[in-house]
Amino acid sequence: MALDVGTAKIGVAFTDAGRRMAFPDRTVLRHSVARDAVALAALAKERGATALVVGLPDGGGRMERLARQVGDAVALELGLTADYVDEGYTSAEARARIDAAGLRRQTVDAQAAAVILEAWLASRP
Secondary structure, eight states, rough: OEEESSSSSEEEEEOOSOOOOEEEEEEEOOOOOHHHHHHHHHHHHHHOOOEEEEETTTTOHHHHHHHHHHHHHHHHTOOOOOEEOOOOHHHHHHHHHHHHHHOOOHHHHHHHHHHHHHHHHHTTT
């Protein structure tokens, strides 16, 4: 499972069982780190996720801290270690894909999570 953590929403994506492709799944409205972690962990368990990948914004600061807080909390709920991936270009890439496919923009967060997951999959042997 991959997450694109924002201040208002979290994009979620999953991969196929063979870990070959990433698929945008949904966008979850944010509440609190603890509440979000429980909800996301439940979704991960429901879908049989065995890895957690979280997009990490550049440059530190508030958004990086938030991504790490959510990622660490979800990982703790799942008994996994979160893998953090640079998400510097993911929103722009997601918007370009959505525009090219003629999809609605509200899917951008889930699409960004899929881009994050694709980068992670590509880095694996």
